Amino acid sequence: MSKSGRPREFKDTAVIDAAMELFWTNGYEACSTEDLCKHTGLGRGSLYNAYGSKHELYEQALLRYHQIGIEAQVEMLQNLGPIKDRLRALLDWAIEEDFSNEKRRGCLLINAALERAQRDPAVERLFKQHVDLLEEALHRAIDTGKESGEISQQRQTPDLVSLFMGNYYGLRVLNVAMQNRERAVQMAEATLTAIF
Template identity: 80%
Template sequence: MSKSGRPREFKDTAVIDAAMELFWENGYEACSTDDLCKQTGLGRGSLYNAYGSKHELYEQALLRYHEIGIQAQIEILQRQGPIKDRLRALLDWAIQEDFSNENRRGCLLINAAMERAQRDPVVERLFTRHVDLLERTLHLAIETAQMSGEISRTHQASDLVHLFLSNYYGLRVLNAAQNRERAVQIAKATLEIVF
């Protein structure tokens, strides 16, 4: 049942995933309701009955992307092993994600934030939640690594986290227009600065 009590006659995740792909390719503004109906296989009435509006479907697509992406990133950071290997694995994951599609769509949440965060509180809230969760996980990992001597205590853990995050998100933005070789060089330089 939906939030309003109406029965659903289709798989929610399949519809949300289909919409997510379209929003990812085109952005929010360039997606029409007709495009969403074609992509999801739903009629206009079914789409509105199930999700209320294009924006509500967009929110569901962003939320699903957030949940999948943040889980993958947190799992990498919480692995066993040296912190340097985990940070490298996170950077490698980002490069793989960003270059895995020939259109190089980048990160859907970053794209959404750049397109709409200034005027869309839903996008701002979801992007902030995503970054906050990654920041907290990074902070714990770096702080633990400083206590064990893997990372020098010359800088505060929070400063290293902010440095890493700015490089990480900067890398992801640049990946939309740079080649993979340069992305790998930036990732390598980021690790050298932290260590």
């Protein structure tokens, strides 16, 4: 994020999307400024004038990915219909995201967190924000399920949210590491069975 209010000379979205694709494929460390220039179509001077540094462009790319992803995930949980169907839709979406393109890169934010969160406060902050927003949406969905009688009142909402979150993020890491879609589907079903 540009902290100095630099003028934007380029169409931000196109440049950020191009950088996002490159960071997603290569990770932060393996992504050179030369690679970014080639991929975005900007010269080195233009890139630095517009974004300040490789890291600021990385933050912008992660922020864009976060905004698009969290909007899609929260929307699924807020849809009408049975809560089980909403949770299944979220799990199915994650599996589709992780296996649908030939590069099978997984989730950019999870990848970034695994690569850099311990030493990069910006990555840590963005990932935490993403997780917190998803957790809040899950909390609301599960409370709705308890009110409608779909989920037992005896079950504690924070416990169910923790169960789902742990399985969801574990699933996403395993999807990239193991590349086994059948196993991912089994894990998703087991997660739902544990809740309902």
